[in-house]
Amino acid sequence: MGELLMNTLITGHHLELTPAIRAYVESKLERITRHFDKIVEIEVILAVDTLPQKEMRQRAEVNLRLKGDTLHAEESAQDLYAAIDGMIEKLDRQVLKVKGKIKDHRHESGKRLEELPADEETADGS
Numbered sequence: 001m002g003e004l005l006m007n008t009l010i011t012g013h014h015l016e017l018t019p020a021i022r023a024y025v026e027s028k029l030e031r032i033t034r035h036f037d038k039i040v041e042i043e044v045i046l047a048v049d050t051l052p053q054k055e056m057r058q059r060a061e062v063n064l065r066l067k068g069d070t071l072h073a074e075e076s077a078q079d080l081y082a083a084i085d086g087m088i089e090k091l092d093r094q095v096l097k098v099k100g101k102i103k104d105h106r107h108e109s110g111k112r113l114e115e116l117p118a119d120e121e122t123a124d125g126s
Contacts, residue, residue, distance in 0.1 A: 010022055040065045075087040
């Protein structure tokens with residue numbers, strides 16, 4: 001968790017960022033960082049938006065900087081914790097998608113290398 005704190009910036013706009021809220025966000029982000037080790041920086045913004053209907057909305061957004069890419073997720077809800085949960089769910093899906101692409105790419109490269117000798121044998125046999 002010490003490593004998570006070094007690259008993580010959590011800010012609050014129009015709301016008090018309590019230790020409980022900060023700890024909740026950090027615990028949720030740990031789930032993401034366990035999946036993925038290519039994270040350079042995480043920036044989380046928690047805000048209260050005033051809509052025209054005078055209804056207060058809790059908003060959570062995150063920018064996750066990877067080597068060569070940035071993922072963004074945002075969620076609004078009546079409750080701040082629900083907004084954080086929704087944001088983490090969206091981010092988790094994006095991270096798994098990126099991680100899957102990296103694995104597919106590596107697998108594909110290895111597969112092509114294995115096919116090369118077989119193609120050469122066919123060419124020699126002709």
